[in-house]
Amino acid sequence: MAEIAALAGVSKPTVSKVMNGQPGVAAATRERVERVIAERGYVRHSAARALSAGRAGSVNLVVKEIDNAYFSEIIRGVEETLERAGLSMVLTATHDEARRHRRWLARVVEHGTDGAILVLPDEHFAHLGELRRHGVPVALVDDRGESPPDVPSVGATNFAGGFAATEHLLSLGHRRIAMISGPAFKSTRERAAGYRTALQEAGIQPEPLLEKPGGFVAETGHGATRELLRLPDPPTAIFTGNDLQAMGVYRALYEAGLRAPDDVSVVGFDDLPFARLLTPALTTVRQPVREMGALATRMLLRVIAGEKLESARVELATSLIVRESSAPPRP
The missing domain is CATH 3.40.50.2300 (Response regulator)
Structure with a gap:
C-alpha cells in the first residue's frame, strides 16, 4: 500500500479508503489510485485467502484466440495477477465457434470453477447468464455489447x-x-x-x-x-x-x-x-490491454471474496503514442 500511495501521490489512508470502498475520496483521486493498482497488478490478500484457503484455487479465462498479440497481452495481465494471488489460470480459446463455447460451458458447469473472465463475449451473453445461474462469478474484458450493469467489466476510453x-x-x-x-x-x-x-x-x-x-x-x-x-x-x-x-x-x-x-x-x-x-x-x-486483464482479474477476485465493488464498470485511459508513421501531408 505504501508503494501504491507513493506512485499515486496520495497517503496510505487514502489508498485504504479506495480499496475498501469508503467515502471521502475525490473521484479523480480514486481513479488515479485505481489506475496505479491495476498497473501494479495488486491483489488484496483477503481475496486471495478467500479463494485458496485449504485448496488450490483456479480461474477460467476464455478468449477468442491465443495467436493474436491483443489477446496475448490480456492473457499476460490475467496470468500475472493470478500468480501473485497464488492461483491457477485455466485458459480456453474458442475461435468464435459456438460448439467450443458450449463445450467449455458444460465443463465449467460440471466440474466447477472459482470464477471466469470472458474476453469479447458479445453474442454469447446467453452463456454469461448460464454461468451466473450456476453461481459462477464472472468478469468481462472489452465487452462487445452492453454488459449487465452488475457484472464487473473493464474497457478503455x-x-x-x-x-x-x-x-x-x-x-x-x-x-x-x-x-x-x-x-x-x-x-x-x-x-x-x-x-x-x-x-x-x-x-x-x-x-x-x-x-x-x-x-x-x-x-x-x-x-x-x-x-x-x-x-x-x-x-x-x-x-x-x-x-x-x-x-x-x-x-x-x-x-x-x-x-x-x-x-x-x-x-x-x-x-x-x-x-x-x-x-x-x-x-x-x-x-492499456494488459492492465485491462489485470484489473478485471482483481475485480473478479474481490467479488469471489464477497467484497463490494465501488463500480462494476471501469474504463482505463487511452493515450496517443507518436512515432514515425505520421507526418504533414505533401504540398
Missing part, C-alpha cells in the same frame, strides 16, 4: 482514443482522413464516433467513402487501403481500428509504390508490442 488519433492528423495538416473500422462492437462505434467528432469540430464533414468496415485483422487493412487508393481523391492519412489493420495498410502502400508517412500517414490503435518494431515505427493509440 475508445471515444477519446479515436478523437486523439484524428486530432493528431488534423494538427499535421491532413484534411482527407480515412478510417478503417472493425466489426460492429461497442468499442468500434466509440472509436468511429471520436473520429467523426474530431472532423466535425475542425469543420470537416465526414465522408462515407472514407470509412471502411471490416475485421480487426491485417487483411481488412490491406483490402480497405487498396479501395481507398482507387478513389478519385484518395486520403492523405488513414486511422485504423487496430494495429493489425495498420500492418495491412503498410503492405498495400508498399504494393502501390507508396510508403508511410511520405505518401500516406498511418495511425493505429492498441500499441501492441510489435507496433514500435514496424518500419516506420507506428504512431498509435495506446490501449
Whole structure:
C-alpha cells in the first residue's frame, strides 16, 4: 500500500479508503489510485485467502484466440495477477465457434470453477447468464455489447482514443482522413464516433467513402487501403481500428509504390508490442490491454471474496503514442 500511495501521490489512508470502498475520496483521486493498482497488478490478500484457503484455487479465462498479440497481452495481465494471488489460470480459446463455447460451458458447469473472465463475449451473453445461474462469478474484458450493469467489466476510453488519433492528423495538416473500422462492437462505434467528432469540430464533414468496415485483422487493412487508393481523391492519412489493420495498410502502400508517412500517414490503435518494431515505427493509440486483464482479474477476485465493488464498470485511459508513421501531408 505504501508503494501504491507513493506512485499515486496520495497517503496510505487514502489508498485504504479506495480499496475498501469508503467515502471521502475525490473521484479523480480514486481513479488515479485505481489506475496505479491495476498497473501494479495488486491483489488484496483477503481475496486471495478467500479463494485458496485449504485448496488450490483456479480461474477460467476464455478468449477468442491465443495467436493474436491483443489477446496475448490480456492473457499476460490475467496470468500475472493470478500468480501473485497464488492461483491457477485455466485458459480456453474458442475461435468464435459456438460448439467450443458450449463445450467449455458444460465443463465449467460440471466440474466447477472459482470464477471466469470472458474476453469479447458479445453474442454469447446467453452463456454469461448460464454461468451466473450456476453461481459462477464472472468478469468481462472489452465487452462487445452492453454488459449487465452488475457484472464487473473493464474497457478503455475508445471515444477519446479515436478523437486523439484524428486530432493528431488534423494538427499535421491532413484534411482527407480515412478510417478503417472493425466489426460492429461497442468499442468500434466509440472509436468511429471520436473520429467523426474530431472532423466535425475542425469543420470537416465526414465522408462515407472514407470509412471502411471490416475485421480487426491485417487483411481488412490491406483490402480497405487498396479501395481507398482507387478513389478519385484518395486520403492523405488513414486511422485504423487496430494495429493489425495498420500492418495491412503498410503492405498495400508498399504494393502501390507508396510508403508511410511520405505518401500516406498511418495511425493505429492498441500499441501492441510489435507496433514500435514496424518500419516506420507506428504512431498509435495506446490501449492499456494488459492492465485491462489485470484489473478485471482483481475485480473478479474481490467479488469471489464477497467484497463490494465501488463500480462494476471501469474504463482505463487511452493515450496517443507518436512515432514515425505520421507526418504533414505533401504540398
